[in-house]
Amino acid sequence: MNIHEFQARELFAEFGVATQPGRVALTPAEAESVATGLSGGKLVIKAQIHAGGRGKGTFKNGFKGGVHLCDTPAEARDLASNMLGQVLVTHQTGPEGKEVGKVFVGEAVDIARELYFAILIDRATSLPVVIASTEGGVDIETVAEKTPEKILRLSISPFLGIMPYQTRLIAASLGLKGPLMNQASKLFTNLYRLFIERDCSMVEVNPLVVTQDGKLMALDAKFNFDDNALYRQPSIVAMRDVTEEDPREVEASKHSLNYIGLDGNIACLVNGAGLAMATMDIIQHAGGSPANFLDVGGGATREQVASAFRIILADSRVKGILVNIFGGIMDCDVIANGIVEAARETGLSIPLVVRLEGNNVEAGKQTLAESGLKLESGENILDAAKKIVAAVKTAS
Amino acid sequence: MSILVTPDTKVLIQGITGSFGARHAKLSLDYGTMVVAGVTPGKGGQLFENQVPIFDTVDQAVRETGATVSAVFVPPPFAADAILEGVAAGLDLVVAITEGIPVIDMMKVKEAMKGCKTRLIGPNCPGLVTPGTGGKSHGGCRIGIAPGYIHKKGNVGVVSRSGTLTYEAVWQLTTRGYGQSTCVGIGGDPINGTSHLDILKMFNDDPETEAIIMIGEIGGTAEEEAAAWAAEHCKKPIAGFIAGATAPEGRRMGHAGAIVSGGQGTAEGKINALRAAGIEIAETPSDMADALIRRMKR
Numbered sequence: 001m002n003i004h005e006f007q008a009r010e011l012f013a014e015f016g017v018a019t020q021p022g023r024v025a026l027t028p029a030e031a032e033s034v035a036t037g038l039s040g041g042k043l044v045i046k047a048q049i050h051a052g053g054r055g056k057g058t059f060k061n062g063f064k065g066g067v068h069l070c071d072t073p074a075e076a077r078d079l080a081s082n083m084l085g086q087v088l089v090t091h092q093t094g095p096e097g098k099e100v101g102k103v104f105v106g107e108a109v110d111i112a113r114e115l116y117f118a119i120l121i122d123r124a125t126s127l128p129v130v131i132a133s134t135e136g137g138v139d140i141e142t143v144a145e146k147t148p149e150k151i152l153r154l155s156i157s158p159f160l161g162i163m164p165y166q167t168r169l170i171a172a173s174l175g176l177k178g179p180l181m182n183q184a185s186k187l188f189t190n191l192y193r194l195f196i197e198r199d200c201s202m203v204e205v206n207p208l209v210v211t212q213d214g215k216l217m218a219l220d221a222k223f224n225f226d227d228n229a230l231y232r233q234p235s236i237v238a239m240r241d242v243t244e245e246d247p248r249e250v251e252a253s254k255h256s257l258n259y260i261g262l263d264g265n266i267a268c269l270v271n272g273a274g275l276a277m278a279t280m281d282i283i284q285h286a287g288g289s290p291a292n293f294l295d296v297g298g299g300a301t302r303e304q305v306a307s308a309f310r311i312i313l314a315d316s317r318v319k320g321i322l323v324n325i326f327g328g329i330m331d332c333d334v335i336a337n338g339i340v341e342a343a344r345e346t347g348l349s350i351p352l353v354v355r356l357e358g359n360n361v362e363a364g365k366q367t368l369a370e371s372g373l374k375l376e377s378g379e380n381i382l383d384a385a386k387k388i389v390a391a392v393k394t395a396s
Numbered sequence: 397m398s399i400l401v402t403p404d405t406k407v408l409i410q411g412i413t414g415s416f417g418a419r420h421a422k423l424s425l426d427y428g429t430m431v432v433a434g435v436t437p438g439k440g441g442q443l444f445e446n447q448v449p450i451f452d453t454v455d456q457a458v459r460e461t462g463a464t465v466s467a468v469f470v471p472p473p474f475a476a477d478a479i480l481e482g483v484a485a486g487l488d489l490v491v492a493i494t495e496g497i498p499v500i501d502m503m504k505v506k507e508a509m510k511g512c513k514t515r516l517i518g519p520n521c522p523g524l525v526t527p528g529t530g531g532k533s534h535g536g537c538r539i540g541i542a543p544g545y546i547h548k549k550g551n552v553g554v555v556s557r558s559g560t561l562t563y564e565a566v567w568q569l570t571t572r573g574y575g576q577s578t579c580v581g582i583g584g585d586p587i588n589g590t591s592h593l594d595i596l597k598m599f600n601d602d603p604e605t606e607a608i609i610m611i612g613e614i615g616g617t618a619e620e621e622a623a624a625w626a627a628e629h630c631k632k633p634i635a636g637f638i639a640g641a642t643a644p645e646g647r648r649m650g651h652a653g654a655i656v657s658g659g660q661g662t663a664e665g666k667i668n669a670l671r672a673a674g675i676e677i678a679e680t681p682s683d684m685a686d687a688l689i690r691r692m693k694r
Contacts, residue, residue, distance in 0.1 A: 121499055123616045123653070126506045126587045141658050158503050199500055228472065228652060229498035258650050262642075273584060273650025274558020274613055277639035278681040281663075284642050285680055293643070295650045298541075326560040326567075328543035329423065357567065359543065381564075382682040 022106020031080035035073035057090035114207035136207035199229030264289025306342035332364030351391035355384035417469030492518035516589025522581035550575015556611035568685035584651025592622035614640035627673035635688035
């Protein structure tokens with residue numbers, strides 16, 4: 001689950017992580033009043049979308065840049081009016097861009113240094129790891145590739161948490177001395193506490209800045225939360241912005257279906273995540289283009305299959321469906337009946353290829369053959385993939 | 397011989413009275429597995445299916461029945477605790493079936509387990525099966541949720557992160573007359589107890605295992621590490637399949653661990669690593685058993 005920059009700031013405020021003063025605004029008038037409430041210096045206006053590259057992005061109305069500096073609250077209002085309700089396209093949003101519903105209005109900071117600080121779970125060690133670098137404000141993957149010696153990686157004990165001596169070690173490696181070292185210790189400790197208490201999978205502060213007047217603050221942050229832990233993080237769940245998500249995926253989650261939308265025209269419906277990924281892959285291998293990932297899990301009941309068909313069919317790009325089920329404990333005939341009823345219920349009229357294998361498969365194939373529906377059976381996964389690709393080509 | 401479990405292994409099931417646990421405890425019993433105990437706090441003293449005694453704690457169950465392995469069918473908020481209870485009771489093996497355990501919980505479990513004798517498999521895994529010699533491989537040891545009848549006693553070891561994709565490979569092998577020594581599902585989570593490499597080492601040392609199928613997917617570097625080790629140390633033929641070549645970057649594809657991050661953990665990278673290690677690659681999931689047969693004939 002992702003959150004907006006302004007929500008990241010709310011988390012920073014809650015956990016005492018120093019950041020630039022400011023608030024979010026939903027209208028140009030609000031932008032002006034927020035600006036008026038700040039300390040009176042230079043201002044920064046930032047479009048709030050779930051994507052990076054905002055500074056270099058362009059709005060579809062022609063306005064350039066999702067991040068602007070200005071001097072007065074009136075200017076803040078004008079800038080906000082150019083952004084709010086407009087669609088911003090950046091190198092991370094894709095060509096369709098994202099609509100800007102809110103802007104952040106804050107005190108611009110005079111940056112002396114830009115650093116990088118992140119916490120994530122390292123799969124190799126199964127421990128939290130801090131990643132820190134003097135090279136902030138740029139893409140950390142490029143730094144890792146070109147100058148890896150400028151990146152410090154430090155494992156943290158999940159039972160001890162980040163120790164004060166570790167925060168000082170990191171600060172020293174970043175060249176943070178004197179009062180900055182104490183500020184750094186406090187910031188790193190509080191950010192780690194946030195990471196653990198809110199079940200994050202990643203927190204990335206880029207840039208972590210030192211201002212001209214010697215203050216350390218998190219200027220921008222990306223958060224990622226562990227989906228498995230959302231059941232115990234109601235305040236994080238409350239931050240979810242469904243308008244930033246694919247509407248097909250939002251609908252699917254309401255039916256407890258594991259669905260990810262892609263760009264192709266051949267939809268698939270599978271039981272099991274590994275098999276579902278393999279099914280997407282084999283559609284492409286057979287010359288087609290997968291429209292989605294869809295795992296119905298252990299219970300492909302008629303209701304679930306019908307819901308899945310409806311979500312798939314709501315996508316006008318979809319020109320064919322491949323159902324691939326390995327009935328391990330599930331009875332293939334029960335699944336076949338579920339598919340037939342769902343196809344009838346949803347008025348399915350595009351090509352459908354069904355590949356069943358496993359428990360009671362012969363009865364299942366018979367049910368499909370006798371259904372009177374226009375569908376084909378696949379002998380194996382590759383055969384099924386070839387058939388659906390061919391059927392979609394013929395129909396188009 | 398098989399690895400990890402034999403038909404004589406005594407198994408206890410944590411969460412045996414929940415609908416998920418009960419269903420699969422019954423299927424394991426039907427398969428001939430020696431399910432000797434169940435554990436559900438508060439239900440100690442009851443009988444499951446009129447034959448399996450239920451206990452309040454794993455410790456009691458182990459002392460009364462001598463069980464050495466547990467299957468954990470406990471919901472995510474309580475699963476980490478259940479795993480550690482099994483470890484504390486001195487079990488040889490804990491197989492965590494549960495999907496959805498918070499990653500930070502698993503991080504703590506792994507740290508707490510360091511130095512303990514218990515091996516953890518999973519979480520978010522289908523479990524493991526050592527097939528029996530009866531009809532439809534009855535009489536073996538089935539721990540978890542895999543369908544028993546697809547297996548056949550034989551000499552191919554199977555290790556995988558996935559559930560149904562594993563069943564595909566097993567069924568392909570069985571229908572071509574190639575049985576399995578042990579099939580191990582290590583699960584789809586990013587932090588787990590046992591890796592492909594751990595299982596490959598066991599298969600390499602197992603006299604009954606003559607060939608291996610390895611099934612992986614995007615995310616992490618487990619398959620690459622296993623392949624590098626196999627290139628140096630494993631003389632037995634291996635075939636592999638990697639799922640997720642068409643998965644978009646940065647998205648979690650069902651399994652919590654199936655995610656390409658910052659260009660790392662791609663299917664292409666894994667396939668290249670496996671090929672470089674001399675592992676025969678199945679181009680499609682239909683080809684997994686045939687890929688191994690090709691490799692065995694080389």
